[in-house]
Amino acid sequence: MSETIDILSFVISVTGVVQAGFLFMVLRNEGASAWHTNRWMGIFLLALSLSFARGVILQLGGTAAALLLEPFLFSAYFALAPAVYLYFREMSGDVPDRPWRHFLPVTAACLVVGVLIAMVFVRYGEELIEGAPLQITFETDFGLSLLANGLLVGLFVFVSIYHIALSRTAHRYARTLKNNGDPESLSRRRWANGVVLCLHVALIAFALSQLLQMASRDMHWSNILINLGFVLVLLRLNFLLASQPFRKGQARSETLPGKAHAGRRQVTDDDQTALICKKLKQVETEGLLLFDPLLTMPKLAVRIGVTPNQLSYTLNNVLGQSFFEYVNSVRVHKAARLLCSEPDRTILDIATEVGFNSKSTFNLAFKRVTGMTPSTYRVHNSSDRKNSCPADGANLQTVVTTGTSAP
Incomplete structure (x- = not known):
């Protein structure tokens, strides 16, 4: 049973990396002008690929290798929500002055996880080197468990705050596009709503995975659940990207020039x-x-x-x-x-x-x-x-x- 779970986890992780890479190449090939906006989605995909890489490294390199890279792999989760938030800010034309400051928590998380992993190796280094399975619970090591669960709670709160912010930004952007009423704006609105819906699914998958981990005390099923959720998100994003007319060119407005505002009052002098x-x-x-x-x-x-x-x-x-x-x-x-x-x-x-x-x-x-x-x-x-x-x-x-x- 354990081997089947490991194989399933590995296949899902590899599928996620491939899907993220494909979507990244599609966005990158839209040209240098579009990349100024798409770069934020590129960062999201890169961070997502690192989360998938955790499963691959765990299977190919073992627990010790995965733990050594955990500061970089886990901190990537803190880049997901800010990247999508900045993507919608860029799409709507409302770009913050110093956008990169939104990624400062990534550095902080990397340092905290680095300290946590160092403590793990100090206490359980011999077992890890020998390849013994590592089981840390509140009963076996209260301090490490408290710190690890505190990180997960902090991540969930951090992601939830950004999720609310990006949902509000996307909603305002979608409302503006709806008011425009032209075919391309409506197409962009469907894309924006589709991305937000995918992120709702990802957030729910993350919450369920953590509840499952606390209930079963087994990280395998929680990792499989969250990676499966992200794979479904990427599949949906690839489908949305392929089906959007505005990605294939600029749609022509059906409104005749000079008549669109014929019945409106003059809004400028x-x-x-x-x-x-x-x-x-x-x-x-x-x-x-x-x-x-x-x-x-x-x-x-x-x-x-x-x-x-x-x-x-x-x-x-x-x-x-x-x-x-x-x-x-x-x-x-x-x-x-x-x-x-x-x-x-x-x-x-x-x-x-x-x-x-x-x-x-x-x-x-x-x-x-x-x-x-x-x-x-x-x-x-x-x-x-x-x-x-x-x-x-x-x-x-x-x-x-x-x-x-x-x-």
């Missing part, structure tokens, strides 16, 4: 709209934010320092474009310059750099703005018109056949 337009030009010059595949209107509004309603009003009534038409036009202008200046680069590579994750979506947006497909545009400008590629911020009217904005 002329000076305010002029300032917003000026700040939009500054963001265009900087470039990085507008090429982020995960860009949303609330995130852009926070960067400019206005409300989403003010930004939407300016885009629709001053620039005559919806949010997605504006973003896509900026990206297409950048792509057009790259097609001319770097003829050896692939179209997909250029599309990824400017924020598109799908070549088909990029082709559609490019043709809507320029009247040509990217390949036709490149051929058209490769010889006699090579020197007439638009400069930064320039209009493409010299080479278009249908105009610069979507109808």
Whole structure:
């Protein structure tokens, strides 16, 4: 029976590491712009992989090796909740000034666990070296058991606090996306709600695993339960990631420019709209934010320092474009310059750099703005018109056949 449990634990741990690695690669391949946001989810996956590694190391290296690495492996649990919390803060455009301070408890936990493991080796070092099973309970060693259970209680309280904070952040973000009402915002809302639901499951699995451990005094079943919960979370996240349209490209808003706010009162005056337009030009010059595949209107509004309603009003009534038409036009202008200046680069590579994750979506947006497909545009400008590629911020009217904005 013991061998069966060990094999089951090993298989679940390896499956978790593979799933976390796959999801990490998918997020990493979304491009440098998206990675600025996805890095927090990457830290979450790295910490999760370390938790899975505990089971693998225990089976392959034995109890002594697992205990030596326990300060790093256990402290990784303290990085899970802050990483997801910062992910949602980044997604909503509300990034704290010093985000890395949220990971200071990881260092503190590593030091405390290091002291605990040192005490274990001082008291039970000979048994561990001989490979004898280690059973520490309140009856056999009250001090170590009290410290170990105190760490678990502290971890649960820490995770619960962050869980509440990230749930509130995700709820506000999802409510903003719902108010936007466009297809991409609703798609992002489903992703955000799906992530939060997965985290609810993970928290419940963690709580049940600790109750099971205290009831049975056997760490094997508790580790299996929590690792199984995390594996199911990763499977669900992989499914959500694969099914989200906004991961494959930027959806086009169905709202006609200039009509979305026709019945609304004016939310900005002329000076305010002029300032917003000026700040939009500054963001265009900087470039990085507008090429982020995960860009949303609330995130852009926070960067400019206005409300989403003010930004939407300016885009629709001053620039005559919806949010997605504006973003896509900026990206297409950048792509057009790259097609001319770097003829050896692939179209997909250029599309990824400017924020598109799908070549088909990029082709559609490019043709809507320029009247040509990217390949036709490149051929058209490769010889006699090579020197007439638009400069930064320039209009493409010299080479278009249908105009610069979507109808």
